Amino acid sequence: MEFDINLKPNVFFLFLALSVYLIIIILNLTLVITIILEKSLHEPMYIFVCNLCLNELYGTIGFYPKFLHDLFSLSHVITYGECLTQSAIIYSSIMCEYTTLVIMAYDRYVAICRPLEYHNTMGTQTVTKALLYSWVFPFIIGLPNFILTSQQPLCGSHIDKLYCDNWSVVKLSCISSTANNIYGLFVISVFMVHAVIVLLSYQRLIVACRNSSDNKKKFMQTCGPHLLSLLNFTIAVLFDLMFSWYGSKEFPKHLRNFFQIEILVIPPLLNPLMYGLKLSEIRKNICHLCLRFHLHLS
DSSP: OOOOOOOOOOOOHHHHHHHHHHHHHHHHHHHHHHHHHHHGOOOOOHHHHHHHHHHHHHHHHTTTHHHHHHHOOOOBBBBBBHHHHHHHHHHHHHHHHHHHHHHHHHHHHHHHHHHGGHHHHHHHHHHHHHHHHHHHHHHHHHHHHHHHHHHBBOOOEEEESSOHHHHHHTTTTSOOHHHHHHHHHHHHHHHHHHHHHHHHHHHHHHHHHOOHHHHHHIIIIHHHHHHHHHHHHHHHHHHHHHHHHHOOTTTTHHHHHHHHHHHHHHHHHHHHHHHHHHHHHHHHHHHHHHHHHHHHHH
């Protein structure tokens, strides 16, 4: 299966893409390592942030290595099996992002609205179940779509996108893809419901914080990055869906390419920055970890 991206080997874009990928790895790994090593951060909120960063690394693995190879190579070809694998990785990562944001919203709701019940409610078993849900549910709900897509006979080999996704593959089918489209819309609806649940929980949090200066401070410090993550990620998903369904040839090629990969560039860069800079405990422990590393090298 061949990518229809018309990219020539380009040193500048190769350097830019490699730089972005390395920054994503460094930023997310820094938060993951800091949260794992610092015992003071072994709390539900920080564990969920760690899970979010791990998911960013997982999702970008499905895109950047192949994209960097394409920028360096004259041939932009991918096997059918690799194409389905890339699609599965990217879309399971997108779904895992939503499930993680939902459990983070629930964690903040309990912490602010029911603080006396927090430690009992968000115990080790609850956190473990939440983490399992954030990973297992996306794979379970995505599996039927993967099976339906893999059984479609194809009458084409050109994908007008920088990476494989179910919609692009289904468009090449020789037969009706009604079942794929219906199930795809069902999956989108399920995860849009996740986004609505997060927004409704924040509406309740805002009401709860309105008359308490302490709660307002806690909301701005811990919930601000979370809400920005949700809005940023949802906008990126909507752009991706828009160009998958209605992508117009009238748009300049570079603009279309940017909108197609925005979901794999902006959230993985912004999320670790927002949480690393906004959450004081993470910021403080990152500084301590860097200082200890510097002293160890000295």
